[in-house]
Amino acid sequence: MPAFNQSRGGIIQIIFAVVFIVILGQLINLQLFSVKYKLAAESNAIFRKVVYPDRGIIFDRKRKAILENTISYDLVVIPSETKGIDTMSLCGLLNIDAAEYKKRMRDIIFKTGNVRIGVFETLLSPETYARLNENIYKFPGFSLTERSVRSYPYHIAAHVLGYVAEVDTSFLRRHKDEGYLMGDYAGFTGLERSYEKVLMGQRGVKNFIRDNKSRIQGSYENGVYDTTAIAGKNIHTSLDVELQKLGEQLMTNKVGSIVAIDPKTGGILCMVSAPTYDPNFLTGNQRRKHFAELFLDPRNPFNNRGMGTYYSPGSTFKTVVGIVGLTEGVIDARTTVTCNGYFAGCGTGRPKCLDKGTFVFKEAVAHSDNTYFSTVYKRTLDQPRYGGADSALKVFNRYAYSFGLGRKLGIDLPSEKRGNIPVSSDYRKIFGPRWHSCNVISNAIGQGEVNTTLVQLANVMAIIANKGWYYTPHLVDSIEGGDDYQLLDAFKTKHYTDKNIPDSIFEAVQDGMQAVVDYGTAVRSKIPGITVCGKTGTVENYAKVNGRMEPQVDHSFFGAFAPRENPKIAIAVICENAGQGAWNAAPIASLLIEKYLRDSITGKERQAKVEEFTNKNLIPRLMRLAMAKRDSLQQVKEAQLLLQQRISREGNDSADMEENVEPETKPAPAKPVNRPLPKKKTGTPAILINEDKKNKKNYRIS
């Protein structure tokens, strides 16, 4: 029998062989010819951890660090390992309740899963960190990880330094090829943004092996493919910490800005925008709260008024008009003009002048005579040799542009405004083709359509100080380890004003500006022992209130440089709605000049002035109203909330709170809690903000 069917044994062997060959074929396909499985395996198992470098440090001109890094701690947790911990005591340490704990855990599990590390609380305060660090052994699954955060040891220059924030999708879209990933931080404003490339450093990558639940199993191939993080480069700015600090102190409870430039280099010595905020507010774990608070502030503290808002320059513009008039020969230093109370050249009785009398150029500058400069401007535009107002304005504008007006200066901060130097096509639209000098006469005194940023004004002062040249104002002097991206090249070219204005003309203007401080409009801001050349400005302005343009208190302006020989500082100050230039802007500027040139304020009287101006509250009326409204609305909301919680409250409490929010303001509105509560007023705050924004835009004269 065994021989029977023996051939079938062979067939069975053939079947074995065939099946094995098929298997072998698939193995060849999988292992030798398919690349995708190798790639899939890598994406499965290799976890690329990005190692963030420390961002670069920003120093001031005296090598003091004004923006550096500190270590902050995050509380992280692996939810699956937290079984059986004392939740209550942890909640006690963190000041949260059990419901919040559960909610956070749920969120973490939802976001990162049960076995991976999730962030339970970010950026712990030092006290919380200390408390947790002692007790962390009691909470298995929880641990503290450090991370580097920005810190501002002097609490100053928020607008200049800017802040970093987590990148969002629109940022990623704009910076597609620069290697940013979701969750990265990038500079969003100020120097943090302009010098992002330099400050960010180079991220490192560590390769880890991870398991199917994304738990790290160890380093991949012992780190052969890892790259180390390279720290960001430090940058040195021209800022002067002491000057900036004093500037911010003096601008307390004022709205406005100060820009000071070193005329020799174009380096910005200080750039204050008031109201300002402590930049450290935007780093800690309260960041979101603070951000919302600042964002909703009617005074708009995020706006850098040094270059993000433009103003009519007012009488400070007369210096430019004078230089143009002198250079073009329509007047000379000895030309006299008489003012009988107003400029008669156009028959409108405008603009008026404050001091009646007959002025030569120097006196006209010293006393800020409107008639004189209206005459100069009218003469310039009416010069027959230019052949009409259009081309005459072109001639005038060529000067203005060469003074850095009407165009972006190219300062190394983001979102600089360009200001406005009106051109003839603007006027053709308004007045028709036959417009003439009288239509635009208010430009002569820096009102009208002329708009400048404060940096531009400070730069004009620097140009006059230098007698005809300037470097583009900038903050960063040098980058440690070289300027690889050519960011600083633009600040190394010297710009000359057009047409080589002779020094004698600058001398004449400087004479006038010195007279302003010696015995003119700004005589009260004289600094004993320092020759200051300055020019006050008092700018009429209007704001839309209830749909009507209403005149507001004048803006206070002052532009200056000092000392006259070998100038070291050029400065421009604006205090919004603070009256005449001489009242507020000039004294503030004089204090800063003294501080910079002498390193301190000398004399009791001068020190008292520092006190006086620090304590002055010059918040514009409209903003005060808006703030009071916001505060009271907030109180109404809070009161409603408390009522809902059935907790009775005394009216006095709310009054206390009011004072806590803004001690300087004594808002007029009745105590909101005492009057019957409005049913629904949720829409109001939004309207309030919108109105406020409109107002801001309308500061310029219309």
Add this chain to the structure above:
Amino acid sequence: MNNRNNISQGVDWTIIWLYAILVLIGILCIFMVEYRTDTDWLQTFLSGKTNYSRQLIFAGLCTIIATFILLTDSKLFTALANLLYAFGILLMLATFVFGRNISGSKSWIPIGGGFNLQPAELCKIFTALALAKFLSRQETDFSKLKSQLIAGLIVVAPAVLSILQHELGLALVYSAFLMAMYREGLPAQILIFASSFGILVIATLILDPNILALALTIIAGIIFFLVRKQNRKSKSLLVMIVSIWLLCVGTQRFVVPYIFNNVLECYQSTRIYSMVGREYDCTLNKKSERKSGEKAVRKPDDYNVRQSKIAIGSGGLTGRGFLKGTQTRGKYVPEQHTDFIFTSLGEAFGFTGCVIFLSIYLFLLYRIVRMAERQRSTFSRVYAYSVASILFFHIAVNVSMTIGLFPIVGIPLPLISYGGSSLLTFTVLIFILLRLDADRQMVLR
């Protein structure tokens, strides 16, 4: 060793060596899967808590049992064959009473000490013995339909019980006995019929029903055209062609959908469909419909196969090296120490390793077939073929499923996969064969 020397008379040492090598490879593979860089492997090894140390304990146990088997008399197996078979069937029935639910199939009996026994595994041995016993009876004439049906019944009984235990994989293994029966004279038509049915099922899955029906009609037409001369002589050929055509279309139209929708579980249908790269709509499945009240239907996915293919594919020509496989260390392949053990080998040692490994298996299979052919007694020969068929079926299906050639069914890789029952079963299977082979000059009945 004294014992060994006494009993080693006539024992095929090649197979014992192959067996030892495979078991060793198995333990190393399980070690690869379990290995953690941050733990002291020696300590965990000695603690006996890990799967590889347990497998080693099983291996030791198996050595003892193997020795006992070699010490027995071959006549014992012929004598006990039917009794053991009855005992096996009884055990399988017992699972319905004492069974323990492990990952969805109620096919385990707890035997204490944390160990569980899977009777269906053991039943393979008993079935092989019973089949051998039946076919070696003097009065059995396997060319008769009656004998064929009885032999079929012996095989089908445990298979049906396995299906009832939701162990489709184990049930499928019993189809391996077809091969042994084929060797003993089962008409080839049955195999041909079975394979053409398989082809038809696959075609139904891949092709649109109408196109397939059209294709079948065209094929029938062509055959009709080719044989039209003979056709004139006899009408019966025409009838046969038409009836085959009807059978095919009927299968394709009604039988296959019926099997997928009513016989198979939803997940099984899904797995088979995903094999050919299609999605199975579970709402059609009657069984899942019935269950829908209990739990939501799981979303069909081919995660296992995908990960398994990734692991094997990433091995390349030479592999990543022992303990260096990222997919193995990351535990990406589910059930990697049991059914998907081949992936760890494929990743660590690559194509070269796989070829060497499969060659060992192939060598073992050919060795067993050669051994079968040298038996004097039908009992030994049928048994040997049964062992070869079972081994072959396990290897082919398991490896094919890890490389995506076969739907996923729970079939372990012989001697390699972690699992006491499985290792014990194959040990007993092989060593009974060795015992029988040692007495190949005897005529056993």
